[in-house]
Amino acid sequence: MTQTPFPDDFLWGCATAAYQIEGSPLADGAGASIWQRFSHDPRLMAAKGDTGDVACDHYNRMADDVALMKELGLQAYRFSVAWGRVLPEGTGRVNQAGLGFYERLVDTLLANDIEPLCTLYHWDMPVALDDRGGWLNRDSADWFADYGRVLFDRLDGRVKKWVTLNEPWVVTDGGYLHGALAPGHRNMFEAPIASHNLMRAHGAAVKAYRETGKHEIGLVVNLEPKYAASDSPEDQAAQRRAEAYMNRQYLEPAIHGRYPPELKEIFGEAWPDWPAEDFALIQQPIDFIGVNYYTRNVTRADDSWPLNAGPVPQTQATHTTTGWEVFPQGLTDVLLWVKENYGDLPLYITENGAAFYDPPNAEGGRVDDPLRVDYLRKHIAAIGSAIEQGADVRGYMLWSFLDNLEWSLGYSKRFGIVHVNFETQARTPKNSARLYSQVIATNAATL
Numbered sequence: 137m138t139q140t141p142f143p144d145d146f147l148w149g150c151a152t153a154a155y156q157i158e159g160s161p162l163a164d165g166a167g168a169s170i171w172q173r174f175s176h177d178p179r180l181m182a183a184k185g186d187t188g189d190v191a192c193d194h195y196n197r198m199a200d201d202v203a204l205m206k207e208l209g210l211q212a213y214r215f216s217v218a219w220g221r222v223l224p225e226g227t228g229r230v231n232q233a234g235l236g237f238y239e240r241l242v243d244t245l246l247a248n249d250i251e252p253l254c255t256l257y258h259w260d261m262p263v264a265l266d267d268r269g270g271w272l273n274r275d276s277a278d279w280f281a282d283y284g285r286v287l288f289d290r291l292d293g294r295v296k297k298w299v300t301l302n303e304p305w306v307v308t309d310g311g312y313l314h315g316a317l318a319p320g321h322r323n324m325f326e327a328p329i330a331s332h333n334l335m336r337a338h339g340a341a342v343k344a345y346r347e348t349g350k351h352e353i354g355l356v357v358n359l360e361p362k363y364a365a366s367d368s369p370e371d372q373a374a375q376r377r378a379e380a381y382m383n384r385q386y387l388e389p390a391i392h393g394r395y396p397p398e399l400k401e402i403f404g405e406a407w408p409d410w411p412a413e414d415f416a417l418i419q420q421p422i423d424f425i426g427v428n429y430y431t432r433n434v435t436r437a438d439d440s441w442p443l444n445a446g447p448v449p450q451t452q453a454t455h456t457t458t459g460w461e462v463f464p465q466g467l468t469d470v471l472l473w474v475k476e477n478y479g480d481l482p483l484y485i486t487e488n489g490a491a492f493y494d495p496p497n498a499e500g501g502r503v504d505d506p507l508r509v510d511y512l513r514k515h516i517a518a519i520g521s522a523i524e525q526g527a528d529v530r531g532y533m534l535w536s537f538l539d540n541l542e543w544s545l546g547y548s549k550r551f552g553i554v555h556v557n558f559e560t561q562a563r564t565p566k567n568s569a570r571l572y573s574q575v576i577a578t579n580a581a582t583l
């Protein structure tokens with residue numbers, strides 16, 4: 137058994153997102169989100185009938201859930217705010233009842249010595265703004281900054297780590313290019329515009345935070361390291377395109393104030409000439425980068441759209457029920473890649489976890505999830521390896537605290553370290569939760 141001690145102040149927590157766990161999406165004056173619209177549309181939702189109407193009923197069970205976080209020993213909790221609860225029309229009128237829920241959540245976390253990490257946008261834009269063009273409207277940067285100011289004014293100080301966007305790549309690729317996620321558009325000309333406005337909104341929110349904020353704000357990106365399938369020029373070029381499209385598209389403008397050149401190659405006539413002043417807005421200095429890591433991609437040239445690059449199936453490897461290869465080394469590699477390409481900003485693993493087949497409901501208060509236990513042990517050790525090699529990793533937010541609504545895939549994909557019986561709403565810590573409690577108590581990875 138090898139032990140890898142982590143830095144003394146390393147922050148161990150879990151992550152969730154509003155629409156995936158809260159339920160009651162229209163309660164107390166809340167305005168509907170694009171996920172309320174998407175999940176109720178059987179033409180769009182893969183898991184037809186699975187909506188966020190109830191989810192984990194966290195909106196009504198928050199205090200008990202925080203008590204369970206405390207029992208497990210969590211030091212931090214990354215959550216997101218449903219924009220429409222706070223601003224039902226997306227801008228203008230503040231819904232104090234909705235803001236009050238998040239104030240109670242933050243105060244309950246603090247009362248249990250759990251640090252809140254607050255994500256402003258985890259995919260649930262108010263429909264009122266989507267009806268005005270959503271992320272396709274350049275005004276979205278101002279809408280988002282104004283929304284941020286409402287939260288900063290009320291919660292900054294109690295919240296000391298803010299995140300502007302969760303995974304702009306998924307918002308754009310899923311919501312505007314392939315249509316698999318809300319708002320369900322399939323348009324190669326829209327995708328770059330949405331992507332660019334998301335990053336303008338990120339910059340505008342960071343700029344707004346600097347007006348009054350006294351703590352930290354960052355950006356969360358999903359990073360999937362791309363490994364060329366061969367040394368052939370075709371596969372090498374395919375790897376560069378895939379890396380630019382997913383892993384560089386957002387960090388390059390945020391940190392370096394530019395886009396990777398491959399994006400013009402990928403989008404062609406659909407790639408606009410961006411106004412130079414936009415990059416000054418986007419490149420607002422941030423305090424940390426949040427990295428969401430789940431898996432890697434072995435990439436080869438192919439005729440797939442729009443990248444002409446695609447995955448080589450790793451048939452010998454263990455895969456999750458979402459079809460993702462279990463590849464812990466990729467986490468070490470990608471953390472060192474961020475350091476090499478984007479400098480020594482503090483890093484947080486803001487999501488890491490896996491969906492495996494768990495028993496449908498807890499039997500006698502136990503949920504045995506050996507594959508998730510193994511996944512977590514190896515990925516936490518992989519972080520330790522990156523730290524030993526110089527990566528300034530400050531914390532780990534395991535995805536996820538609860539089994540929850542896996543977006544268009546519904547409730548069948550269970551990522552939680554706590555099992556949720558969606559018929560009774562009973563919570564049952566899985567063996568992976570017990571493992572995580574040990575990791576936190578010892579501040580070490582054990583393999």
Ligand SMILES: OC[C@@H]1[C@@H](O)[C@H](O)[C@@H](O)c2nc(CNc3ccccc3)cn21
Nearest residue numbers: 153302303306358428430487535542551
């Ligand atoms: O899929 C698991 C989680 C999801 O529940 C979170 O809300 C989201 O932040 C999240 N991002 C990823 C990684 N990126 C990704 C790649 C392709 C499709 C969907 C997500 C995984 N996850």
